[in-house]
Amino acid sequence: MDPADTYLLLRLGQRHVALPHIAVREVLPLPRLFRPPALPRSMAGFLNLGGAAVPVLDLARLFGLTETAEAEAALYRHVVLLKTPLLGLLVDRVFDLVRVPTVQLRPLPEALSLNGCAAAELPLQDGFAHLLAPDRILLAQEAAAVHSLQEMAQTRLAGWAEPA
Known part of the structure; x- marks a missing residue:
């Protein structure tokens, strides 16, 4: 099977979404994020990745999902780092890696999601994932x-690295 047919399954509340595996750099357990004042609600903060300020989006908030992880479950959330652009996505859980032949995907019209971000439905045993x-x-x-926010966060991080 083609590696392009491999997808990472994510949970956002009660919903399942998927990302192409080839777009994912790595999956991290919930790291410490720094959150400067005045960030938009959909931003969870920034991850200091070896001195690079990586923006992390709270995917559930970005998509307007009202379900939130319970406090105990929130400890087990994941950050999915995308390759390009280097961006983190905060999700409730990464729970599987599946192979689905491209011919089994059901393409979605761009008009059905904002900016066409949901490209297809991926069939699962118990339903589907966008x-x-x-x-x-x-x-x-x-x-x-x-x-722009990332540039400001990077400047702030760099200031801590410079000797006084």
């Missing part, structure tokens, strides 16, 4: 705002 297009999760103006 396959997300990583490059369309953010609108252009949201991506520009995140980039």
